[in-house]
Amino acid sequence: MAERLVTLNVNGVTIVRFKDKRIVDAGNIEQMGDEMLQLVNAQHLKQILLNFEGVEFLSSAAFNKLIELNKAVKDVGGVLRITGLRAEILEAFKMLRLNKIFDIRKTEADALKAYGVTN
Amino acid sequence: MTETSWTWTLHKKIPSSLPVAHQYLETFLQALKDAGWDGRDYFHVQMASEEALVNAVTHGNKESPDKQVEIELYISPDLVNMRIKDEGAGFKPESLPDPRSEERVDMVHGRGVWLIKEMMSEVQYLGSGNEVIMIRRRHDPRFDEPDEDGDDDFFTED
Numbered sequence: 001m002a003e004r005l006v007t008l009n010v011n012g013v014t015i016v017r018f019k020d021k022r023i024v025d026a027g028n029i030e031q032m033g034d035e036m037l038q039l040v041n042a043q044h045l046k047q048i049l050l051n052f053e054g055v056e057f058l059s060s061a062a063f064n065k066l067i068e069l070n071k072a073v074k075d076v077g078g079v080l081r082i083t084g085l086r087a088e089i090l091e092a093f094k095m096l097r098l099n100k101i102f103d104i105r106k107t108e109a110d111a112l113k114a115y116g117v118t119n
Numbered sequence: 120m121t122e123t124s125w126t127w128t129l130h131k132k133i134p135s136s137l138p139v140a141h142q143y144l145e146t147f148l149q150a151l152k153d154a155g156w157d158g159r160d161y162f163h164v165q166m167a168s169e170e171a172l173v174n175a176v177t178h179g180n181k182e183s184p185d186k187q188v189e190i191e192l193y194i195s196p197d198l199v200n201m202r203i204k205d206e207g208a209g210f211k212p213e214s215l216p217d218p219r220s221e222e223r224v225d226m227v228h229g230r231g232v233w234l235i236k237e238m239m240s241e242v243q244y245l246g247s248g249n250e251v252i253m254i255r256r257r258h259d260p261r262f263d264e265p266d267e268d269g270d271d272d273f274f275t276e277d
Binding site: 065 | 141158165169228231273
């Protein structure tokens, strides 16, 4: 099965980008969730930045996977941050008050700065 | 369906399969784009149709090959009307807890029905709760000011 994520390491921060424009299909979500959890559980990465640029839609099943990942990262003492949310997805995050549990940054540069990385 | 001139309609019984359900959703969403829907209006219909159909297939019919989901979808440039009915036991939507509450905000389920209510102009559950009718008006004034808090309060600050 093709990988659903693209990862890039910038000074110790793993930036994750998504190949799917719409993260809805049950199989895609499971695979995406597994790939994200592997970053923490198998690759032992602790500083993970999810960049959703180019992603047009997330369903509640995708939100659930993100919450799962956030917990996994916290459990190993890491920090998960999110950026690149398009306006409509950001609105859904706001409606659900998910900013209470996620660290959401306006830009990738803002997020990297929060990790202490400056370019 | 009164006087509305629908530009696209679909009425079908489909198997309780997520891949099949998503194929129909793809067709529906393309028709929605073709009818001129975009931005938040489009996104809200996409969210509600996705959540309702996934709920019908997984929670309602529990993906049983013996059960079907009935979908009835109507699109016009200004209005969308969706009816989705499964063969499950139904549920009481008013009994579902608020997913935004302190104790539930980090749970990994329980947001779909709430999102439908928040993103549709009208939602009605029929029967035992196994049938839902969702109506979304394009440019509905209810959705005009989503952002009273402003973005700056939302993003995390150090």
